[in-house]
Amino acid sequence: MFDRVHQKKEVPEINLIPVMNLFVTLIPFLLLGAAFYHVGVIPASLPTAGGGGEAPEEVEVKVTVNLQLGNDEIQLTTESPQLDPEKLAEMSARIAWGGDPEKLDALSAALNRIKVQYQKSDTVVLLPEANVEYQAVVQVLDASRELSVTEGSVTRKEPLFPVVVLSQMLEGEG
Amino acid sequence: MNIRRHMKKKKLTLQVTSLLDMFTIILVFLMVSFQAEDQDFILNPGVTLPASDAKSPLKPAVNVAVTSDAVFVDGKQVFALSEENMTQIAQGVAIQPIAEAVEKVLERLKNKEDIDEGVVVVQADKATPYPTLYAVLQSASAAGLYRYRLVIEKE
Numbered sequence: 001m002f003d004r005v006h007q008k009k010e011v012p013e014i015n016l017i018p019v020m021n022l023f024v025t026l027i028p029f030l031l032l033g034a035a036f037y038h039v040g041v042i043p044a045s046l047p048t049a050g051g052g053g054e055a056p057e058e059v060e061v062k063v064t065v066n067l068q069l070g071n072d073e074i075q076l077t078t079e080s081p082q083l084d085p086e087k088l089a090e091m092s093a094r095i096a097w098g099g100d101p102e103k104l105d106a107l108s109a110a111l112n113r114i115k116v117q118y119q120k121s122d123t124v125v126l127l128p129e130a131n132v133e134y135q136a137v138v139q140v141l142d143a144s145r146e147l148s149v150t151e152g153s154v155t156r157k158e159p160l161f162p163v164v165v166l167s168q169m170l171e172g173e174g
Numbered sequence: 175m176n177i178r179r180h181m182k183k184k185k186l187t188l189q190v191t192s193l194l195d196m197f198t199i200i201l202v203f204l205m206v207s208f209q210a211e212d213q214d215f216i217l218n219p220g221v222t223l224p225a226s227d228a229k230s231p232l233k234p235a236v237n238v239a240v241t242s243d244a245v246f247v248d249g250k251q252v253f254a255l256s257e258e259n260m261t262q263i264a265q266g267v268a269i270q271p272i273a274e275a276v277e278k279v280l281e282r283l284k285n286k287e288d289i290d291e292g293v294v295v296v297q298a299d300k301a302t303p304y305p306t307l308y309a310v311l312q313s314a315s316a317a318g319l320y321r322y323r324l325v326i327e328k329e
Binding site: 013016017019020023024026027030031033034035036037038039040041042043044045046048128129130131132133134135137138139141142145146157166168 | 197207208223225230266323328
């Protein structure tokens with residue numbers, strides 16, 4: 001009677017030692033190849049001298065956005081050889097952000113309005129003030145290059161102005 | 175007597191199930207972190223990259239690093255960001271020592287196949303004032319590089 005009860009209790013065990021050996025070999029290999037610091041890049045360029053003031057023959061209107069970046073405020077202006085100055089002035093905006101990236105949604109919204117109207121537009125010229133730090137430049141570029149669109153639980157990115165030109169304000173400008 | 179005999183029979187085994195659970199978690203985490211593309215990148219000491227949600231991958235190219243006190247080209251210091259040099263920075267024009275160092279590196283990398291030509295990879299500290307960054311870009315353009323890849327830390 002005693003032996004029968006004892007036999008029922010015994011459960012066959014799987015030998016996990018070979019699996020452990022495999023894991024011990026894999027983990028150091030993966031540790032060597034693991035990248036805990038993921039880096040990416042933002043493509044950019046500097047302004048180049050243009051060929052002249054003639055309007056291009058393109059049918060679709062292209063608007064170039066200029067962002068005068070300060071630590072407190074961003075001034076958005078536009079330029080296009082195909083549009084009237086009045087029309088361009090309508091698209092101008094001033095966005096108070098005080099260095100807070102949360103407030104850059106207003107910038108993305110303003111740029112999206114331009115993008116919806118003139119879909120071929122893709123260039124943003126950044127003109128930061130001398131006291132602006134690189135981190136602020138990157139934050140503004142993030143808000144200008146892509147727009148986060150949330151539909152239900154899914155968030156996707158749509159391109160706004162992915163072509164970045166870094167420029168500098170001339171003394172006395174602004 | 176019977177009980178004693180039974181106790182002798184019992185084999186002692188090491189309980190490795192919980193250890194295996196832990197190893198499985200570590201393995202999955204490391205497999206997710208495994209990225210071959212970032213292997214070539216060496217972050218210059220003294221640089222804290224700005225955070226960004228940019229997704230473009232990094233490709234090897236001429237490497238220029240900007241720390242709080244110097245500019246490095248391919249790991250070698252070429253220009254000190256001292257107070258006397260700041261007037262040169264403020265002018266927003268190309269800085270000759272940087273342009274020359276970039277040209278030298280460019281010459282050396284000419285025959286390498288996996289190098290992104292005409293591109294300079296800029297790793298600048300997030301607190302770098304914009305005029306410094308702009309002067310560095312201008313210097314690279316004086317050396318014939320007109321496309322820039324600003325390195326960021328992915329969020």
